[in-house]
Amino acid sequence: GVGVYLVKQMFTKKNPAPYPPGPPGWPLIGNILDMPHAKPRLAFAEWGNKYGDISHVEVLGQHIIVLNSVKTAMKMLDKKSSLYSDRPVFPMAKLAGWKDALPLLPYGDHFRWNRKNFHHVMGSRTAMKVHHPLEEIETHRFLKRIHVTPEELMKHVRHTAGAIILRISHGYEVKENDDPFIELADRALDQFSRLTIPGAWMVDIIPSLAKVPEWCPGAGFKRLARECNVTVEEMVSAPYQFVKDQMAAGIAPKSLASSLLEGRTLSAEEDHMSKWSAATVYAGGADTTVASINAFFLAMTLFPDVQKKAQAEIDAVVGPDRLPSFADRDSLPYAEALAKEVLRWHAVRPTGVPHRVMEDDIHDGYYIPKGSQIIANIWFMLNDPRTYPNPSEFKPERFLANDGKELETDPRTICFGFGRRICAGTRNSQEASINSLHLADASVWISAAMSLAVFDISKVVENGVEITPKLDPASGTISHPKPFKCSVKPRSAKAVALIQQDANY
């Protein structure tokens, strides 16, 4: 005990400033027992409560800094982005085959090249506008599917998000039922979400465990990683091969993959990176959009008054003879505020993706050693009563001018993360908050506007009892509302006619 204490003292003496405050931990093992396995956002928020907006733990020599306020996150990750834009190595995700996915790439050339590709297909107002007709057509098809089988709502949400993204990434038109690429990607993404939960895998804490042979007792994670590798490899390669085949046949529609392949011979390394670049659009975009749109349906089930207000606005502005489109977006302020509130009320990436600091830093008087992982507790930032009073209430009015009261912060400046690693497709949080500049934001808005125009969403009644679902986000780095039931019925005969119109405009 004394020896360990003295060794610790020697090291602490060298520190140019104290670490940020945090749970005290134990000699040798540090805070290993404090690391939360499930729903880390809640434990992290607790640390925020106890220790302030910036807290620190150390797990076997790995320093972890947790940020619980937007101000701190902006000051550190955005203002000092040249220092804070690396990613930690995720040994478990790496073992499972994900090392070349943009969210995990170290700060460097591959990272920059990938970001440029994303920016090219969806990083500007003009680039996003190109995708609007596709979003409108696919969302109209979504309405048709819901109308026929409303009980399969969540399947339709997944199918539609996949259809939109696969068109953008690979120019691939999904099959109406059981599409193999969607099925494959969903399986891989579900694995990814579980593979990257902070602190969930021993090998992430002790990376040398990666060398343990698979037959060793306790090495079940190696077998799992091997199985995941097969799925990942197929998810990345199969749609890319599809694009190559289509290009060879001269019938490939424009997509991110086709633009990377067009008119050049790629080296094996370039080919590999292009394949991953296109796959990352799907990997980063599909599951997140699905979670947000499901959250929209849950919010409408739980907050009927909000739904009625949005419908009244759509009825007044768009009228009964057509569906809303992106051209109406600026004339529908309540629907706009509602889409923002969806992104706030349910944090799809509750603890973001960790950043890694590239050099020693002293921040606000605290020592942040090189290599520390920085975790932004985005969930708390979106539910912080200091920023959003009554945060569990779904209230679009937060974002609407009312009696000269100050508007609450646009959640799009928070939910997509910070600094140079901000969600791909945008360059900074200001840009992410400009109308329809983000693909997810556009998808949430058009799904909400079109669905509310023609459907009433309400609680289901089973055996005479009304079922009230709860917002109970599941664990995982991408968080979905727990599966719930709701009733989705056309609002009128006129609405049915609109749904049934041709969707191939």
Ligand code: HEM
């Ligand atoms: C509601 C939907 C979404 C939310 C809430 C969300 C949120 C986030 C967050 C918090 C990060 C981490 C940022 C950071 O490190 O500070 C991130 C990264 C990323 N997102 Fe999203 N995202 C969403 C949709 C999308 C979509 C539609 C795409 C693709 C089209 C996408 C692609 C990515 C990629 C590739 C990264 C990694 C960027 C990097 O490491 O440089 N996301 N996202």
